[in-house]
Amino acid sequence: MTISWLIDWVNNSWLGFLGVPGAFILAIIVSGLAIFGLVAVHAIVAVYVERKVSAFMQDRIGPMGQGPGLHAGKWGVLQTVADALKLLVKEDIIPAAADRKLFIMAPFILFLGAFIGFIALPFSETLSLANFNVGLFYILAVSSFGIVGLILAGWASNNKWSLYGAMRSAAQIISYEIPAAISLIAVVMLVGSLNMQDITRAQTGIVLGFLPNWFIFQNPFTFLAFFIYFIAGVAETNRTPFDIPEAESELVAGFHTEYSGMRWAFFFLSEYANMFIVCAIATVVFLGGWQSPFGEFLAGPYWGLLWFMGKIIFLVLVMMWFRWTFPRLRVDQLMSVSWKFLLPISFFNLFGVGIWELLSG
Amino acid sequence: MYLEFGTVLAFTILGIILLMVALWLQKLLAPSNPSKLKQSTYECGEEPEGSAWVQFNIRFYIIALVFLIFDVEVVFLFPWAVVFRELGWLAMVEMGIFLVILLVGLAYVWRKGDLDWVKLNMKNARGRYRRFAEDPNSNKNF
Numbered sequence: 407m408t409i410s411w412l413i414d415w416v417n418n419s420w421l422g423f424l425g426v427p428g429a430f431i432l433a434i435i436v437s438g439l440a441i442f443g444l445v446a447v448h449a450i451v452a453v454y455v456e457r458k459v460s461a462f463m464q465d466r467i468g469p470m471g472q473g474p475g476l477h478a479g480k481w482g483v484l485q486t487v488a489d490a491l492k493l494l495v496k497e498d499i500i501p502a503a504a505d506r507k508l509f510i511m512a513p514f515i516l517f518l519g520a521f522i523g524f525i526a527l528p529f530s531e532t533l534s535l536a537n538f539n540v541g542l543f544y545i546l547a548v549s550s551f552g553i554v555g556l557i558l559a560g561w562a563s564n565n566k567w568s569l570y571g572a573m574r575s576a577a578q579i580i581s582y583e584i585p586a587a588i589s590l591i592a593v594v595m596l597v598g599s600l601n602m603q604d605i606t607r608a609q610t611g612i613v614l615g616f617l618p619n620w621f622i623f624q625n626p627f628t629f630l631a632f633f634i635y636f637i638a639g640v641a642e643t644n645r646t647p648f649d650i651p652e653a654e655s656e657l658v659a660g661f662h663t664e665y666s667g668m669r670w671a672f673f674f675l676s677e678y679a680n681m682f683i684v685c686a687i688a689t690v691v692f693l694g695g696w697q698s699p700f701g702e703f704l705a706g707p708y709w710g711l712l713w714f715m716g717k718i719i720f721l722v723l724v725m726m727w728f729r730w731t732f733p734r735l736r737v738d739q740l741m742s743v744s745w746k747f748l749l750p751i752s753f754f755n756l757f758g759v760g761i762w763e764l765l766s767g
Numbered sequence: 768m769y770l771e772f773g774t775v776l777a778f779t780i781l782g783i784i785l786l787m788v789a790l791w792l793q794k795l796l797a798p799s800n801p802s803k804l805k806q807s808t809y810e811c812g813e814e815p816e817g818s819a820w821v822q823f824n825i826r827f828y829i830i831a832l833v834f835l836i837f838d839v840e841v842v843f844l845f846p847w848a849v850v851f852r853e854l855g856w857l858a859m860v861e862m863g864i865f866l867v868i869l870l871v872g873l874a875y876v877w878r879k880g881d882l883d884w885v886k887l888n889m890k891n892a893r894g895r896y897r898r899f900a901e902d903p904n905s906n907k908n909f
Contacts, residue, residue, distance in 0.1 A: 409770060409774050410770060430773070430777070431777075434774065434777040434778065434781060435781070438777075438778055438781040438782075438785075441778075442785055494789075494792060494793055494796055494797070495793070495796045495797050495798075496793075496797055497797050497798050497799055497800075498790075498793055498794070498797060498799070499801070499805055499806060500806070501806050501807065501808050501809075502803070502806040502807065503807070503808050503815070503818065504808075513786065514782075514783060514786055517782060517786055518779055518782045518783070521778065521782040522775055522778045522779055522782065525774055525775060525778055535774060536770070536771040536774040536775070537771070538771050543845055544775075561820075563808075563819070564808060564818055564819045564820060565808050565809060565810070565815075565819055566810070566819045567809070568819070569819045569823065573823065577830065577831075580830070580831065580834040580838075581830065581834065583834075583838070584834065584837045584838065584841060587841045587844075588841065588844070591841070591844050591845065591848045594845065594848040594849060595848040595851040595852070596852075598848075598849055598850070598851065598852050598853070599849060600845065600849060658809070658811070663809055664808070664809060667793055667797060668789050668790050668792075668793040669790070671789075672786060672789070738883065741830065741882065742882060742883070745830070745833075745873075745877070745882045746877065746882060749837075749873070750870075750873075753866060753870060756844075756866070757863065757866075760851065760859045760862075761859065763851075763852070764855060764856055764859060
């Protein structure tokens with residue numbers, strides 16, 4: 407566990423005079439800033455990539471003009487950095503009709519819900535900030551905590567678009583949480599632990615001679631569970647085709663219509679952080695976390711970090727691909743997809759996994 | 768154990784501080800000259816019509832109740848899933864009975880039509896809505 411390792415390291419260095427509490431605070435600040443850096447850099451890079459990917463998919467060029475180097479005009483790599491700076495110097499407007507306290511509180515809650523989820527992620531064999539014995543449960547719990555901030559934002563804005571957006575996303579997130587959780591339980595049954603590292607370690611080795619022993623390949627029901635989880639995950643992060651809470655063509659911007667500047671930036675940051683977390687859970691539970699896809703080859707703590715991030719980035723790209731492939735669902739279709747298709751299938755899946763496991767020994 | 772949850776608490780505080788620093792930076796750097804027009808509620812350029820804090824038809828009220836039931840059930844499922852392999856068939860059968868009872872509830876809600884968005888009665892429907900107006904159960908995805 408990285409925090410205790412950092413505390414030991416600080417205590418054994420010339421900073422030993424800090425004692426355990428001081429070392430703990432120092433370790434938290436260092437790791438917290440690292441996580442925040444990861445969130446921010448991921449958001450900045452992902453926004454840039456998303457704009458470029460969508461541009462290429464639609465035969466457009468995408469952002470151009472910002473950036474250093476020979477091909478500055480062509481690639482515009484610093485576009486999102488410029489956007490972030492612009493948001494920083496934008497005027498902060500709070501509508502006079504809004505509920506001021508709740509309006510200010512909403513981005514905090516939404517951002518915290520995404521931010522504290524990162525603690526339990528196993529970045530590699532040795533690198534995970536807090537190695538909870540209930541890790542998976544903890545991440546599910548805190549990531550659904552963000553919805554409170556979303557509803558607060560919609561309600562406090564005193565804007566009809568925001569209210570609609572918040573109500574829709576509340577209905578959506580509660581609907582998709584159950585299929586997501588049940589498909590994860592299917593894997594927990596096989597592992598017998600909620601610890602993220604244990605789940606990853608249960609996926610060591612090779613299956614069928616060439617496939618890595620990840621849960622997605624271990625039996626047909628967990629294969630199905632991955633897709634249920636991923637669809638529900640896309641819905642929980644409010645992304646297209648499930649983005650009716652902020653459907654631009656209907657609701658202006660949904661729950662964050664009234665937000666501007668830094669507060670809006672934090673909504674955006676949380677959305678991308680949530681994408682990261684959903685993809686990270688899918689990676690750990692179904693795609694072997696930090697395990698190498700080639701068995702023992704290229705395995706180890708440092709390669710592990712690379713594999714973990716690589717798989718997450720792959721899934722994030724799939725989400726972007728979804729966005730430009732599927733049209734947006736209508737609100738009633740959205741609810742029926744969850745309650746009439748995903749939920750029965752995920753229950754069937756749960757029974758399937760149990761019976762398969764008991765029969766195969 | 769304490770260290771892990773201490774980390775959660777510390778990260779919560781750190782997250783709040785980080786956001787406050789960002790907002791403080793904005794306060795330093797950004798201009799601020801509020802005006803009445805600027806602070807009015809956005810309604811596509813029109814003057815805002817009334818407040819948004821009105822009685823609101825939440826279509827999926829029943830779904831919220833169903834969600835509560837299933838969410839509690841998921842909480843039961845997590846510890847069950849952890850010890851599933853030790854208990855074997857006994858666990859499977861017991862949880863099967865529990866789940867079937869809940870699924871009967873889902874089937875009831877489904878049959879009652881509470882999972883559908885459209886529950887209205889259209890008297891003067893035309894075109895593809897016509898069929899639906901004559902027999903509301905004919906096609907749910909018109």
